[in-house]
Amino acid sequence: MRLEKHVVMSGVILCETGLRIGGSKDDIEIGGMDNPIIRHPVSGLPYIPGSSLKGRMRSLLELRHSRTTQQSGEPCDCGHCNICKIFGTHKSRTNNLGPTRIIVRDAFLTPDSKDELKVANQEKGIYYSEVKYENRINRKTGKAGDPRPSERVPADTKFDFEIVLRIFEEDNEEEVLGLIKEGLSLVQREYLGGSGSRGYGKVRFIDISIDGDPFALEEGK
Numbered sequence: 590m591r592l593e594k595h596v597v598m599s600g601v602i603l604c605e606t607g608l609r610i611g612g613s614k615d616d617i618e619i620g621g622m623d624n625p626i627i628r629h630p631v632s633g634l635p636y637i638p639g640s641s642l643k644g645r646m647r648s649l650l651e652l653r654h655s656r657t658t659q660q661s662g663e664p665c666d667c668g669h670c671n672i673c674k675i676f677g678t679h680k681s682r683t684n685n686l687g688p689t690r691i692i693v694r695d696a697f698l699t700p701d702s703k704d705e706l707k708v709a710n711q712e713k714g715i716y717y718s719e720v721k722y723e724n725r726i727n728r729k730t731g732k733a734g735d736p737r738p739s740e741r742v743p744a745d746t747k748f749d750f751e752i753v754l755r756i757f758e759e760d761n762e763e764e765v766l767g768l769i770k771e772g773l774s775l776v777q778r779e780y781l782g783g784s785g786s787r788g789y790g791k792v793r794f795i796d797i798s799i800d801g802d803p804f805a806l807e808e809g810k
């Protein structure tokens with residue numbers, strides 16, 4: 590099994606609604622809140638871990654292509670499907686699929702978004718995020734109660750993303766790329782991060798290029 594080449598897909602993730610990728614409460618300092626977002630340990634800036642995007646693509650692709658994982662709740666480990674081949678086999682050790690084909694980098698704020706959020710930070714005292722309060726409506730009185738604060742990255746924020754694909758000799762490049770494109774379309778159609786059913790995490794992948802050539806994603810079906 591010989592590595593033939595790498596294909597590099599890069600672009601921008603545009604948050605069309607607020608995006609919430611939860612972090613750990615232990616990572617935040619004074620005045621921290623209960624539901625913090627994940628932040629870079631050194632800069633303190635929000636980012637999208639590669640594992641979040643990769644995991645979301647995989648789970649949506651499995652919803653579409655696998656009949657077993659919805660019952661088990663575990664990632665596919667059949668050891669022979671394209672999802673196992675590209676995203677890695679979960680537990681199956683008896684396969685000859687070779688190494689995971691996809692590398693999803695952490696996505697950091699674009700320089701523009703960093704500047705915009707910095708201004709908001711100075712003017713409103715928000716540290717590169719927003720705090721959204723959600724209520725539960727009492728079914729009898731119709732009144733809102735139990736306000737819960739939740740931190741998220743505001744709508745219109747942009748992150749730079751990069752996905753590297755390893756193409757091995759026996760791989761069908763079009764097939765590998767096709768599945769990645771489908772995964773991104775599905776994420777675009779659904780959501781990224783948490784609380785998607787409540788409107789969080791609607792994203793759009795824009796300014797995409799594949800090995801330097803511009804490429805536009807089709808709408809997911």
Ligand SMILES: [Zn+2]
Nearest residue numbers: 665667670673
């Ligand atoms: Zn599989």
